[in-house]
Amino acid sequence: GESVGLHLPTLSVQEGDNSIINCAYSNSASDYFIWYKQESGKGPQFIIDIRSNMDKRQGQRVTVLLNKTVKHLSLQIAATQPGDSAVYFCAENRVWGQNFVFGPGTRLSVLP
C-alpha cells in the first residue's frame, strides 16, 4: 500500500456516526477552498468546494463550513460508512490566479 499519511492525525468514528474533520488555513486572502479525499495509493478526489462569500455548502452526505474570522474550514460527513475511510485534506487558493496550498490531511478510520 501507499505510505502517504503515515504520520497524520487520525479520527476514528463508528460506522453510522457523523464525522467532523477540521482544517486551519493560513492566508486570510484565500478565497476558494476545496476538500479532497485520498485513498491509499490513489490520487485525490474532489469532494466539495466553497468560496469565501459563503459560510456553508452542502453536498450529498457532506457539508463544508467556512469560518473566515478564525480561518477555519470543516468537513462534516453524515452517517459515516466504511468506504469513507481515507485521508482527507483541504486546499486553499490564495488570491485568484495563484496556486493552491494544501493542508497535511487527516486520516479518517471508520470502525465497524
Place this chain on the structure above:
Amino acid sequence: DGGITQSPKYLFRKEGQNVTLSCEQNLNHDAMYWYRQDPGQGLRLIYYSQIVNDFQKGDIAEGYSVSREKKESFPLTVTSAQKNPTAFYLCASTRGQGVGELFFGEGSRLTVL
C-alpha cells in the same frame, strides 16, 4: 471518459539516473501541475504550466524539469540532482490557473534504490 493519466504507476531508479514521469489529460484543460507528496506533509508544488510552451517553477523545483510541448501533455523529469526523489508524484490540471477545482491523476510512486 475524460481524465488525467499518469504513468508508470510504480518506478524504480538507481542513484544517478534521470527518470521521466508521464502525464496526459484529455479534459482540454489549460493549466497543468506537478506535486510531490511525502508522508505527513501537504502536497508541494514542483512545476506548473498555464499554456503550451510555458511553465514556471513551484516551491520545490530544484532537481526537476518539465516540458509543455502539447496542451494535453506535461511530463516531469526527475534528475540525478534531486537528492531525495523517493516520493509519490501527482499530476493535476484545471481549466485555468485559480479557476475551479484541480483534477488529479492516480499518481506515480518513485523509489530510488
